Amino acid sequence: MPNARAARRAAVRIGAVVLSGALLAACGSGSSGGTSDSAGGKVTLTVDLFGSFGYKEAGLYAEYQKLHPDITIKQSDTEDEADYWKSLQTRLAGGGGLGDVQGVEVGRIASVTQQQSDKFEDLKQYGAEKLKDQFAEAKWSAATTEDGRILGLGTDVGPEAMCYRTDLFKQAGLPTDRDELSRKWSTWDGYLALGEEYKKKAPAKGAWIDSIGSLYSIMIGQEKERYYDASGKLIYENNPAVKTAWDTSVEAAESGLSAKLDQWSPQWNQAFAAGSFATIPCPAWMLSYIKGQAGKGGSGTWDVAKLPGGAGNWGGSYLSVPRAAKHKKEAYELIEWLTAPEQQAKLFQKQGLFPSATGAIEKVSGAKDPYFSDAPIGQIFGDAAKSSPVQVLGVHDANVAQQITNALSEVERKGTSSDKAWSTAKKGVDNVIG
Template identity: 55%
Template sequence: MQTPRRTPVAIAALAACSVLVLSACGGSGDTATPAAGGPVDLKVNLFGTFGYQELGLFEEYEKAHPGVTISYESTQDEDKYWPALQTRMASGAGVADVQGIEVSRIADVVANQPDQWTDLRDTPAADAIGRYIDWKEPAATTPDGAVLGLGTDIGPMGMCYRSDLLQQAGLPTDPTQLAAQMSTWDAYLALGETFKAKAPAGTAWADAAGGIYDAMTSQLAVKNYDKDGKLIFDSNPDLRSRFDTAAKAAQAGLTAKLEQFADPGWDQGFSSGSYATIACPSWMIGYIKGKAGDGGSGKWNITSLPGGAGGNWGGSYLAIPESSQHKTEAAELISWLTAPEQQARLFEKVGNFPSTKDGIAKVSGTTDPYFNNAPIGKIFSDSANAAPVQILGAQDGVIKNEVSQALLSVETAGVTMDAAWATAVNNVKNQAG
């Protein structure tokens, strides 16, 4: 492993651009391509819902490539997936041919683990590197030019809400009218107070204080690190003010006091109606469909995020560990999975918003009948266009987890916001330096 170094990565706002004509690894096609070196079992380990299994893409790829078998494993919680992967990599056993890397981890990979991952410039995936929006691949590129992952998606933000619950509380359900009444985060929380006064029994305004914080900070240009790679989490006033806003929402009883992705009650809330709104990156619309089921169709809708700006939460990469014995075949697979055609199909099926230029152009007019025919292509394209430049740091994942736990302590244990913030700062310093 190289000497650790912090390398900030500029994340540029998605800009309007012409559609590229891309030829590398496009659609599914009809021609079967046998595995060059004989039968190959490719192991793919991911987290959450990338959509490949759900859309049948692994099976489709196997049919088009006789001799290639894909063994797939997924861990729902990325916070469990990543430490387990680090343990496997350290032991040299159990690492797959393709591993997913969440965007909050990519700076750590680039800075501290470049020798453990395959430089895709030296593989059949090389032709795919240039097809992304301007900031996606640089985030996975080392200072000496090695490209360590192909982008899957990005996470432009919206606000998902239960139309039926808002209607019962006498609030507007039309997306445009609702957006006008919560154009700022203060207005969003004020509307939450109105909802609380008339809300159906057992229903909170928002799911979690941590989710509110993540959404607000997704709109900041500078978060945990400055442009020189210095950790400024404890001294950035924009972070502390947003932490206090989220904590006040919890103290006011506006949240359901649930931990996102970890609390079974959070999953159940999508169908049970334990919360009326949730800040949702594009990939979460597929998650909502899965958890709310058919009974949620027509109850959910989407509008723009408060705050007057777009945001980005999420977006991952597919990477090949250096230990893989099937780098060529793995590179061909990830190039196909992340091609514009597959990205567009994934957005329409599970909500993962494309990170390729051509993929974005393909989904701009997409609507979703599950969400009252919401123009999800436009909503999330607009959010991506309005997203600010951000800087990723090596310990962003650690910081996100500590803040989430601190806010949860305010919600569930009555810890004061000052004490919760102090705990988060102390834990971040102990882990991130």
């Protein structure tokens, strides 16, 4: 399965969240003074990212360059995060070809803080410590080393909810009110039980959920400890939280509730408009993806409700400055500005990326989205963001997750037994981690 982060990064180019005029008025621009280390006072900052972080699309680069006439920003993208990370490792090892700013996915940040801290600038030397209170504790602490070095500033986060098709629910005789549904599926057992009801009267070829991979990913995002414990020990094999998420996902597949679609595949993309599934676990960034795939015809047929089982987080990234960067001070000033509450609020308004800056979360608290039946997305995702656990991140989080979801795909698509698929997942993890 392609990296989820890369797929959704490409998706945020499409479909903006519509917010009130009050939010737009609140999102004033700021500026930070800077000096140049280049001849003639002109500096070209290179920003190397995966997919799309939305800065160019939201007009933030253009705004920054207007505020800083001596700065030119050039961005490069790699569509797939796995390819990006592999290339970044090569360049970090050689010390050349690095951007002034490098993006780091949340599943990789522990690798940066625990194994590669010597490759990245400690942002404290530029005054980053003063920003700590601007960010959610989970976001800030993940990019901070044990000895207090700050190796990245947080971009978005992925607070979780459940998106659903109200038109398909009506056809199956199910309630459509988001508050009533939140009560009915307050637990994952309740969610599967409602899925069984849906299956009895579902439209032809209609499934309850898109894939068990998405179910697993959203459930594991609700846990503090997943693949590693706080000491850095790999614990996924014996972690009850992983077992519960795995067993629930397998149950959904064996009950015939899944559309058996590999996430991020062309078939999965087409299914949004075709109505092939009635629900999809959705981090905040998924809203833009749904809009892009379902198109204008889907407007008003979708809604958003609270997630079964409590709050969680799936996704998010950081902006870091490599030691080998050519323009370190200017690079820091740029990422401080890009991750400030004002800019994070604008990204939510224009690209649907939920803020990690607490001040921005307050700015978007009243946001509603007409596409999703005027769902109070600012409140739903804001409450989830505030209640999400501070997750323990390990050096190979992304790799472990990839192997598990690959194995779950075999369960739903090939009918592979749970035990055999789990064995495949463990072998995959051993091969990747070594």
